[in-house]
Structures are given as structure tokens and as C-alpha cells.
Amino acid sequence: MIKKYSWTIIFSLFLSLLICCKPKYNNKTAKKPNIILINVDDLGWKDLGVMGSSYYETPNINALAKQGLTFTNAYAGAANCAPSRACLISGLNTPRHGVFTVSPSDRGHKKTRKLIPIQNTKHLNNSIYTLPEMLKSSGYLTANFGKWHVGANPNKQGIDYNIGGSDRGNPGKDGYFSPYNIDFIKNGPNGEYLTDRLTNEAITFMQKAKDTSFFVYLPYYSVHTPLLGKRKLIEKYKNKKGDNKQNNATYAAMIESMDENVGKVLHALKAYNLEKNTLVIFTSDNGGIRQISNQDPLRAGKGSYYEGGIRVPLIIKWPKHITPNTVSHQIVSQLDFYPTLQAITKPKKSNTLLDGIDLNPILHGETTKVRELYFHFPVYLQNYSKGNDGSRDPLFRTRPGSVIISGSWKLHHYYEDNALELYNLKDDLSEQHNLADLNPQKTKELYKKLDAWRLKTNAPTPTEKNPYYSSDFEKDKIISFNK
Structure with missing residues (x-):
């Protein structure tokens, strides 16, 4: 186990060896832009000052927004950790890689599930050509500092250097303070804060790799539970x-620590004279937990395919390419990161099968045509123990279904009862007024597109009835929950 050795020493020696062996860039050859992708865990759409919060204090992220482009209509690839990260790292939507949830797929009480869900794939298959592998093909050094969650070892999926990343989805009991529970990290002094440590490791890497092009993936475990x-x-x-x-004071403290560390990264870019040639992406892996931090007007939260579960903060800064202090209302997805970075870095080996679009026109101020986003979740995700988060029923954050967003229109299709819900997000961001019956033409149009996409991607759909399901038991559970 790496924990038994001085990972910091091994890391530094290995890093120095590879960097000295990398071809040097000369003044006649423009160095490809460094890339820093900060992916906060479970940070809600409205959990930043720049997004409207007056309780949480995020001065460094607010400053980042003034230096870059803020998106108001940005979406994760999925509504919870593992599938969202699998989409981001692979550039593929859930039907193509099979990671639909954090295993298993039959979550919730068996007597309340009408269908047998599709079997879940726990991790990305190592045969998938990942974003880090593509960047390595472009000549980048790649590093991960934090929650990986799409495989047991990031080194097998395109990461050269890894601190703290494995298949773990959270830091565990008391895990935000050293001694740590996560893998591939050496314990720091007792009481060291994990978010601080991951940032310090990332900055050390940046300093050592400053003479080449690097990709830093900084997926903080924060602000995921346990709240510490x-x-x-x-x-x-x-x-x-x-x-x-x-x-929530503890959650607010975690956000401030995260913001402070984002500030440290941005300061290091200036100190090492890297700022002008570094593209910074800041986002969250999915919506926030509603019981911890309400995201009104968005409905529901993490794990739901209502807006509160999939709409996320997104800020991109790229000096000389992005006009500072600008805002985009265009619909974008984390699936777009892969094709965008591939277009920028021009690898020797490109990925020809990607489900997102190249955002470079938007980054440079252009307006693109209306596009569709698709979400497929053929599994079950149980509720949180406290309170109804605004989902269809209090027993599940979501039941099996698919969603299409087309411009301002959004259609949900749920498999248990074949129900359709149509919302106009421009007029009804809270998804309170189902227009499926009032606008059958739009409902039919979007359903046809959704069905064609499911056929194109071979999206598996649950159809087999669950023999353990009991409508009486389900009704009693709902009544009991609502008391």
C-alpha cells in the first residue's frame, strides 16, 4: 500500500524525472495552455455569492467570475457523483458507459420499486479513451488531486500523478481532518484539513511542471458529507x-475553505507567471443536497432530474480568449468539456465519439443554435432520511426515467407509470406547472426526439416488473413519511 511509504517523496522524484525527460518548449513554439479543472462535490447552483447567495462567502470565486465567463444554464452529465464524473471524464453520456448511479441500482425498499432496474456499471471501463489520456496525447502532464470515483486507480485512466483519488466517493468519518481515510495520500499533521492539503499538493505540482503544459484536475471531496x-x-x-x-454554519464553513483554496490556486498561477497561459474551469459535479442548502427557485436537489439536481455553477477563465466579467445564458453541459479541450489542444490521437459540443465559439462570444441535452437514469435512487426534497414522491429522489432539454423546454419521461411532464423553464424554472396535456404538440415533438436519442445510444430501459412490489406497502410508507 502506498500509504506505508512517503508518497510525497516518491511523487516529487517521479515528477522531476518525467519533467526533465519532456521536450523543452522554445520561444519559437507557443506552449499549449495549461488547464485547471476544479470540480467541487455537491456544490449547489446557488451556493456562491456570484450566483446569488448572501450567506455563503466566496470572494475568490466571485473574483474568478469577474475575470472570466459565468454560465447561468450549465448542466452536469448526471444528477449524482459517479455518473456525472464518468460523463465528464469520458465525454460520453450514461448509456454509452453504463455508469448510471453510485452502485447498486436497486436502491430504496424493494416493495416500493415497480420495476427491476437496469444493472449498474460501477466504474468506467479502462478501455474508454479518457479526457486525461487525450491530453497526454497532446503532450500534457496530467494530475489528479482529490475525488476520482470512476475507477480504483487514476493512473490506469490517464493520470500521471495522483494524490487522494481512488474509487472512494467521500472522505469517510472524520475524514476531512488528518489522519485521513482516503487512498493514495500520506497523513499530514493531526488536524490538517483535507481541502488545504489537496490544494497544496496541486500548487507543488504546478510549480514543478511550470515549464511544460499541464492538466490539473482538482476534484475536492468538499462539500460532500460528512459535513466537517x-x-x-x-x-x-x-x-x-x-x-x-x-x-447551515458547518456547510458555510466548508464553502469558505473551498473558496479560500481556489484563491490559493489563482494566486499561485500569478506567482509562477502562469496565469496568462492557463485555462481555468470551475464547476460542481451535480446539484446540492436540498436539505442542507435550498436552491430555490430550482426544484429538488442532488439525485433528482429536476433542475436542482442537474443545474450547476460554471465559470471559465482564459485570458486573451474570454472577455472578462461576462455572462452566458446559453445551455452548456459538462459533456462539452472534452470536445472543447480537444479542439484547443489538438492531440495526436483524437476521440471521434463524444456526446458534447465544442464550446470555443461560445467562449469567444458567439451565439450557437438551440441544442438538446439528454439524461438517462434507468435505476432507482432513494430519498434522504430527512424531509421531502421536492421530488415526485417522498420515497425516491428519482425513479427510472429520461429527460430532454431543448431550448427553454424540458420533458421528463418516467418508466413506472409512463408519465410525461413538460415544463417551460423560461416561465417556470421551478417546474411546478406540467404542460404535457395543455401542449400536446410540444410534448409529442420532444418525446420523439428523446426516443430517437435512446435508440441511437442503445439506452437500456427497464420493463420487467418487480415481483416484490406492493402498492399497499408503498402507500403506507408515503403516509408514514408525510406524518
């Missing part, structure tokens, strides 16, 4: 007035 923040910050927010939507 620094004591002084928790006390600060206990003394700050929130509201009935955002008022």
Missing part, C-alpha cells in the same frame, strides 16, 4: 444570520 469544517469558521457562521433556505 474548521471550528473558527463554523463559529463565524453561527453568528451570521442566514434564512430558511441557507443557514
Whole structure:
């Protein structure tokens, strides 16, 4: 086990060896832009000052937004951790890689599930040509600092250097403070904060790799549960007035620590004279947990395919390419990161099968045509133990279904009852008014597109009835939950 050895020493020696063996860029050859992708875990769409929060304090991310382009209609590839990250790293939508949820797929009480769900694939298959592998083909050094969650070892999926990333989905009990529970990391001093440590490791890598082109993937474990923040910050927010939507002092402390560390990364870019040639992407892997931080007007939260589960913050900064302090309302997806970075870096080996689009025209201020986004979730994801988060029923964050977003229109199709829900997000961002019966023409149009996409991607659909299902048991559970 790597934990038994001084990973920092091994890492530094290995890094120095590879960098000295890399071809040097001369002044006649423009160095490809460095890429930093910060992917926060479970950060909600409205959990930043720049996105409208008055309780959480995020001055460094607010400053990043002033230096770059903020997207108001950005979406994750899926509504919870593993499938979202699999989509981002592979550039493929869920039917193509089979990672639909955090295993298993039959979550929730068996007597409340009408269908037998599609079997889930736990990790990305190592045969998939990943984003880091593509960037390696472009001459990049690649590094991961934090939650990987799409395989047991990032080194087998295109990452040269890895600190803290494996198949773990959270840091475990008391895991935000050293001694740590995660893999591929050496314990720091007792009480060291994990978010600080991952940032310091990333900055060390950047300093050592500054003479070549590098890709830093910084997927913080924060702000995923268990909620653990620094004591002084928790006390600060206990003394700050929130509201009935955002008022969790520990969660606020975690956000501030994350923001502070984003600031450290941005400061390091300036200190190492890397800022002008570095593209920075800041986002979250899925929507926030509604019971922790309400995302109104968005409905529901993490795990749901209503807007609260899939709409995420997104800021991109790229000096001399992106106009500072700008906002885009165009629909974009984390599936777009792969084709966008591939177009920028021009690898020797390109990936020809990708489900996103090249965002470079949008980054340079152009308006693109209306596009469709698709989501496929043929499995079950049970509710949280406390409170109804605005899902269709209180027992599940979502039941099996698919979704299409086309411009301002959004159609849900649920498999258990073959129900259709149509919303106009321009007029009804909260998804409260189902227009499926009032606008049958639009419903039919979007359903036809959704069905064609499912056929094109060989999306598996659950059809087999669950013999354990009991409508009486389900009704009793719902009544009990609502008491």
C-alpha cells in the first residue's frame, strides 16, 4: 500500500524525472495552455455569492467570475457523483458507459420499486479513451488531486500523478481532518484539513511542471458529507444570520475553505507567471443536497432530474480568449468539456465519439443554435432520511426515467407509470406547472426526439416488473413519511 511509504517523496522524484525527460518548449513554439479543472462535490447552483447567495462567502470565486465567463444554464452529465464524473471524464453520456448511479441500482425498499432496474456499471471501463489520456496525447502532464470515483486507480485512466483519488466517493468519518481515510495520500499533521492539503499538493505540482503544459484536475471531496469544517469558521457562521433556505454554519464553513483554496490556486498561477497561459474551469459535479442548502427557485436537489439536481455553477477563465466579467445564458453541459479541450489542444490521437459540443465559439462570444441535452437514469435512487426534497414522491429522489432539454423546454419521461411532464423553464424554472396535456404538440415533438436519442445510444430501459412490489406497502410508507 502506498500509504506505508512517503508518497510525497516518491511523487516529487517521479515528477522531476518525467519533467526533465519532456521536450523543452522554445520561444519559437507557443506552449499549449495549461488547464485547471476544479470540480467541487455537491456544490449547489446557488451556493456562491456570484450566483446569488448572501450567506455563503466566496470572494475568490466571485473574483474568478469577474475575470472570466459565468454560465447561468450549465448542466452536469448526471444528477449524482459517479455518473456525472464518468460523463465528464469520458465525454460520453450514461448509456454509452453504463455508469448510471453510485452502485447498486436497486436502491430504496424493494416493495416500493415497480420495476427491476437496469444493472449498474460501477466504474468506467479502462478501455474508454479518457479526457486525461487525450491530453497526454497532446503532450500534457496530467494530475489528479482529490475525488476520482470512476475507477480504483487514476493512473490506469490517464493520470500521471495522483494524490487522494481512488474509487472512494467521500472522505469517510472524520475524514476531512488528518489522519485521513482516503487512498493514495500520506497523513499530514493531526488536524490538517483535507481541502488545504489537496490544494497544496496541486500548487507543488504546478510549480514543478511550470515549464511544460499541464492538466490539473482538482476534484475536492468538499462539500460532500460528512459535513466537517474548521471550528473558527463554523463559529463565524453561527453568528451570521442566514434564512430558511441557507443557514447551515458547518456547510458555510466548508464553502469558505473551498473558496479560500481556489484563491490559493489563482494566486499561485500569478506567482509562477502562469496565469496568462492557463485555462481555468470551475464547476460542481451535480446539484446540492436540498436539505442542507435550498436552491430555490430550482426544484429538488442532488439525485433528482429536476433542475436542482442537474443545474450547476460554471465559470471559465482564459485570458486573451474570454472577455472578462461576462455572462452566458446559453445551455452548456459538462459533456462539452472534452470536445472543447480537444479542439484547443489538438492531440495526436483524437476521440471521434463524444456526446458534447465544442464550446470555443461560445467562449469567444458567439451565439450557437438551440441544442438538446439528454439524461438517462434507468435505476432507482432513494430519498434522504430527512424531509421531502421536492421530488415526485417522498420515497425516491428519482425513479427510472429520461429527460430532454431543448431550448427553454424540458420533458421528463418516467418508466413506472409512463408519465410525461413538460415544463417551460423560461416561465417556470421551478417546474411546478406540467404542460404535457395543455401542449400536446410540444410534448409529442420532444418525446420523439428523446426516443430517437435512446435508440441511437442503445439506452437500456427497464420493463420487467418487480415481483416484490406492493402498492399497499408503498402507500403506507408515503403516509408514514408525510406524518
